[in-house]
Amino acid sequence: MAQMTMIQAITDALRTELRNDPNVLVFGEDVGVNGGVFRATEGLHQEFGEDRVFDTPLAESGIGGLAVGLSLQGFRPVPEIQFFGFVFEVMDSIAGQLARQRYRSGGRYSAPVTIRSPFGGGVHTPDMHADSLEGLMAQTPGVKVVIPSTPYDAKGLLISAIRDNDPVIFLEHMKLYRSFRQEVPEEEYTIPLGKAEVKREGTDVSIITYGAMVHESLKAAEELEKEGFSAEVIDLRTVSPLDIETIVTSVEKTGRAIVVQEAQKQAGVAAQVVAEINDRAILSLEAPVLRVAAPDTVFPFPQAESVWLPNFKDVIETAKKVLTF
Amino acid sequence: MASKLKNAQLDAQKALEAVEEQFQTLQILNEQGEVVNESAMPDLTDEQLQELMRRMVYTRILDQRSISLNRQGRLGFYAPTAGQEASQLASQFALETEDFILPGYRDVPQIVWHGLPLSQAFLWSRGHFEGMNIPEGVNVLHPQIIIGAQYVQTAGVALGMKKRGTKAVAITYTGDGGTSQGDFYEGINFAGAYKAPAIFVIQNNQFAISTPREKQTAAKTLAQKAVAAGIPGIVVDGMDPLAVYKATRDARERAVNGEGPTLIETLTYRYGPHTMAGDDPTRYRTADLDNEWEKKDPLVRFRKFLENKGLWSEEKETEVIEQAKEEIKEALKQADAAPKQKVTDLMSIMYEEMPATLKEQYEIYKEKESK
Numbered sequence: 001m002a003q004m005t006m007i008q009a010i011t012d013a014l015r016t017e018l019r020n021d022p023n024v025l026v027f028g029e030d031v032g033v034n035g036g037v038f039r040a041t042e043g044l045h046q047e048f049g050e051d052r053v054f055d056t057p058l059a060e061s062g063i064g065g066l067a068v069g070l071s072l073q074g075f076r077p078v079p080e081i082q083f084f085g086f087v088f089e090v091m092d093s094i095a096g097q098l099a100r101q102r103y104r105s106g107g108r109y110s111a112p113v114t115i116r117s118p119f120g121g122g123v124h125t126p127d128m129h130a131d132s133l134e135g136l137m138a139q140t141p142g143v144k145v146v147i148p149s150t151p152y153d154a155k156g157l158l159i160s161a162i163r164d165n166d167p168v169i170f171l172e173h174m175k176l177y178r179s180f181r182q183e184v185p186e187e188e189y190t191i192p193l194g195k196a197e198v199k200r201e202g203t204d205v206s207i208i209t210y211g212a213m214v215h216e217s218l219k220a221a222e223e224l225e226k227e228g229f230s231a232e233v234i235d236l237r238t239v240s241p242l243d244i245e246t247i248v249t250s251v252e253k254t255g256r257a258i259v260v261q262e263a264q265k266q267a268g269v270a271a272q273v274v275a276e277i278n279d280r281a282i283l284s285l286e287a288p289v290l291r292v293a294a295p296d297t298v299f300p301f302p303q304a305e306s307v308w309l310p311n312f313k314d315v316i317e318t319a320k321k322v323l324t325f
Numbered sequence: 326m327a328s329k330l331k332n333a334q335l336d337a338q339k340a341l342e343a344v345e346e347q348f349q350t351l352q353i354l355n356e357q358g359e360v361v362n363e364s365a366m367p368d369l370t371d372e373q374l375q376e377l378m379r380r381m382v383y384t385r386i387l388d389q390r391s392i393s394l395n396r397q398g399r400l401g402f403y404a405p406t407a408g409q410e411a412s413q414l415a416s417q418f419a420l421e422t423e424d425f426i427l428p429g430y431r432d433v434p435q436i437v438w439h440g441l442p443l444s445q446a447f448l449w450s451r452g453h454f455e456g457m458n459i460p461e462g463v464n465v466l467h468p469q470i471i472i473g474a475q476y477v478q479t480a481g482v483a484l485g486m487k488k489r490g491t492k493a494v495a496i497t498y499t500g501d502g503g504t505s506q507g508d509f510y511e512g513i514n515f516a517g518a519y520k521a522p523a524i525f526v527i528q529n530n531q532f533a534i535s536t537p538r539e540k541q542t543a544a545k546t547l548a549q550k551a552v553a554a555g556i557p558g559i560v561v562d563g564m565d566p567l568a569v570y571k572a573t574r575d576a577r578e579r580a581v582n583g584e585g586p587t588l589i590e591t592l593t594y595r596y597g598p599h600t601m602a603g604d605d606p607t608r609y610r611t612a613d614l615d616n617e618w619e620k621k622d623p624l625v626r627f628r629k630f631l632e633n634k635g636l637w638s639e640e641k642e643t644e645v646i647e648q649a650k651e652e653i654k655e656a657l658k659q660a661d662a663a664p665k666q667k668v669t670d671l672m673s674i675m676y677e678e679m680p681a682t683l684k685e686q687y688e689i690y691k692e693k694e695s696k
Contacts, residue, residue: 025488057511059507059511060478061508062512063474065479065515066477068478068481069427069485069495070481070485072466072482072485073486073489075488081512093474093477096471096474097478102674102676103454104454104457105457105459105466106456107674109459109466111678141675142675142676162682164677179332194680194681218599241682
């Protein structure tokens with residue numbers, strides 16, 4: 001088995017599906033000869049040619065429209081939005097068009113489109129590159145939103161996303177692209193969308209999280225262990241639709257929960273998870289469900305990002321609040 | 326240096342004027358129904374000419390009936406089409422079945438003539454999701470509501486056709502206002518860059534709801550916007566069915582021969598309001614302007630042209646009108662027979678498979694709607 005970074009696992013997933021299905025097309029700004037600004041499409045243009053892997057003019061709405069149109073011709077487009085902060089330019093294609101294609105056509109047309117895009121803080125990008133905007137997407141009926149936290153998950157989830165017959169927003173945390181390697185099978189495998197994973201079992205508190213915060217939460221769980229608290233860590237992997245069953249089962253066991261997200265606190269995925277727990281498991285709770293999140297601002301300019309971003313210490317502090325409630 | 330810069334600015338102005346001068350309006354039939362441009366006459370048989378006239382008369386009746394049905398509350402959303410028959414129907418007439426239409430909200434006639442059953446167009450107007458459940462083999466998309474979005478999608482459909490090697494084109498429509506959208510530029514630019522077989526039609530009916538054409542842009546013609554995308558553009562008399570047909574047919578020819586997209590501006594006019602939802606054109610248009618355009622009416626000039634050739638008569642016209650009325654009545658009956666749309670229908674079709682939470686909500690609404 002090969003040791004891969006997340007970016008290599010993503011390239012591997014794209015290659016797998018380009019080989020498997022002649023309808024899969026990979027395109028976006030600089031994804032062709034250049035292999036993408038993060039090298040996510042490295043070597044694919046050479047292997048599959050201009051017809052399957054190609055550059056687009058520099059216009060995100062055009063890329064979204066291209067995906068809509070190609071899907072109407074029976075293709076399975078996998079466009080890249082170079083940085084997810086640019087999503088505002090393509091919001092109509094996502095929320096106004098792709099998400100509604102199936103309903104609007106009474107089921108005649110589906111939109112099997114996977115939009116890949118890097119996001120996330122901690123890598124000192126300019127403005128409009130790092131914001132966590134998955135909450136905007138998760139509020140959009142008709143699309144699925146997937147955020148892997150490991151190379152292994154990235155490959156299995158991306159293959160599932162490409163094969164899915166509904167539009168999927170596949171968000172890749174920039175800090176995780178090359179931060180560590182993991183054993184990733186060279187052969188194809190899938191991880192179902194909409195299924196969370198218990199990353200670490202525990203009995204005292206459930207830490208529900210996703211993306212880069214999975215790693216902060218695991219680190220926090222180790223520290224808590226030293227202090228005699230057993231924390232369970234759940235990686236949502238798909239933030240829309242949520243895996244309610246895994247969340248509720250865990251909370252019923254531990255009786256305490258916190259939800260950790262990198263995004264600003266307001267109206268996000270964490271708020272949705274808290275609400276679902278309150279709806280379904282309130283009688284199991286020994287303490288209120290608290291959130292760890294960034295402040296309600298836009299993503300900061302790089303000089304302030306280390307303080308702005310939630311980290312394992314914030315997770316420990318908040319976990320202790322519910323553990324000692 | 327200073328004088329060079331001055332010259333450069335002067336040249337830029339000249340360059341613009343030189344470009345704008347190229348965009349003269351193509352006309353084949355004048356307002357009196359006389360052929361004024363014999364060399365541009367499209368190759369149409371007598372039967373084809375009669376069929377095009379039949380469709381224009383039929384659609385004028387459909388428009389009148391739709392307006393009155395809307396007033397009676399028997400139709401919902403409706404954007405009147407009278408005045409634009411040549412622009413809409415002659416461009417569709419230039420297509421083949423395998424060509425794919427991405428319409429704007431006023432472009433229902435084109436997709437009906439391309440194969441969408443009229444009963445479904447009525448269902449769509451009533452806000453029923455089965456309205457745009459397009460039958461297999463009918464190559465059209467639902468009318469687009471977001472102005473300009475159909476332009477970028479057309480680049481995608483056309484690129485898909487090119488990749489598949491199909492000898493077909495994707496055609497789309499927007500209005501004069503639509504040319505101000507970013508998606509308009511992105512669509513024609515993408516299609517140009519990929520040399521995709523697309524036809525972009527601008528139906529310049531002079532007003533975007535109430536905003537006059539001259540407030541949209543400093544450009545003298547809308548067709549000249551093609552120049553920036555590096556694709557051919559042409560202005561046609563949009564009240565002249567033969568000019569519209571010719572321009573569209575030529576564009577189709579180029580597209581299927583691998584020569585890329587074309588932008589067509591049709592100069593036309595909508596006689597009625599923007600939609601039937603309360604728009605009052607007397608607030609922004611004068612009666613004089615209305616009269617001026619009504620003199621250019623596409624049906625009047627085409628009727629004269631055909632009558633002179635002995636291809637049309639009052640009896641023929643009456644026959645078409647009666648047939649239209651009969652078929653509209655029948656289509657309405659079919660639309661009336663469709664089961665009422667439910668919220669559960671919407672829920673079950675948001676995704677291929679309902680997520681667990683939506684399934685729970687589905688059960689709640691199923692119960693609600695069974696009462």
